[in-house]
Amino acid sequence: QPVLTQSSSASASLGSSVKLTCTLSSGHSTYIIAWHQQQPGKAPRYLMKLEGSGSYNRGSGVPDRFSGSSSGADRYLTISNLQSEDEADYYCETQRVFGGGTKLTVL
Amino acid sequence: EVQLVESGGGLVQPGRSLRLSCAASGFTFDDYAMHWVRQAPGKGLEWVSGISWNSGSIGYADSVKGRFTISRDNAKNSLYLQMNSLRVEDMALYYCAKASAAADNTGWYFDLWGRGTLVTVSS
Numbered sequence: 105q106p107v108l109t110q111s112s113s114a115s116a117s118l119g120s121s122v123k124l125t126c127t128l129s130s131g132h133s134t135y136i137i138a139w140h141q142q143q144p145g146k147a148p149r150y151l152m153k154l155e156g157s158g159s160y161n162r163g164s165g166v167p168d169r170f171s172g173s174s175s176g177a178d179r180y181l182t183i184s185n186l187q188s189e190d191e192a193d194y195y196c197e198t199q200r201v202f203g204g205g206t207k208l209t210v211l
Numbered sequence: 212e213v214q215l216v217e218s219g220g221g222l223v224q225p226g227r228s229l230r231l232s233c234a235a236s237g238f239t240f241d242d243y244a245m246h247w248v249r250q251a252p253g254k255g256l257e258w259v260s261g262i263s264w265n266s267g268s269i270g271y272a273d274s275v276k277g278r279f280t281i282s283r284d285n286a287k288n289s290l291y292l293q294m295n296s297l298r299v300e301d302m303a304l305y306y307c308a309k310a311s312a313a314a315d316n317t318g319w320y321f322d323l324w325g326r327g328t329l330v331t332v333s334s
Binding site for chain 1: 317
């Protein structure tokens with residue numbers, strides 16, 4: 105079973121960009137992951153699938169401000185032109201295993 | 212519309228039972244594995260149980276094994292979770308989640324979530 109490691113918190117200013125990181129444990133660096141967004145008081149929302157090659161596919165209705173990239177065991181979620189509604193918890197996940205989540209604050 | 216709608220949550224005493232349901236629509240239900248994921252107040256997401264497209268493969272988290280039973284009815288596009296011997300630590304929002312694949316093969320992930328149903332366990 106892979107382990108997914110995320111920073112507990114991040115912050116960035118309105119209109120700027122932020123890059124969140126999810127790191128796969130040793131031996132699992134090629135795994136496909138998904139990113140999910142959970143706004144306060146709401147259910148999780150699937151954002152995208154992200155492969156080890158860096159190829160990603162956004163879910164239906166997800167703005168193109170959200171993009172993904174990869175480097176080795178690291179999987180990244182970049183949010184550009186930050187909006188207030190982007191303030192949320194972001195989880196990476198693969199095959200039923202979740203990272204601990206990153207709480208993003210938009211300043 | 213592609214959606215998952217959970218129901219069946221509520222307040223229950225420790226040791227009692229509850230049955231959750233999830234109604235799926237907008238996609239071919241029997242093409243995909245389905246799962247339950249829970250979130251305790253203020254905590255992260257925790258996988259609870261999953262079932263393959265044809266119910267041939269079923270799995271449980273160690274924390275619920277022997278107490279919870281997952282099932283599905285493809286004719287009704289529905290997923291269920293029978294929860295017995297409930298404990299205070301089972302109190303959480305329970306989400307129905309669709310897998311991106313039919314079974315537990317490599318490279319799958321969750322790609323659709325329901326809104327959740329709240330289970331409160333208290334005397």
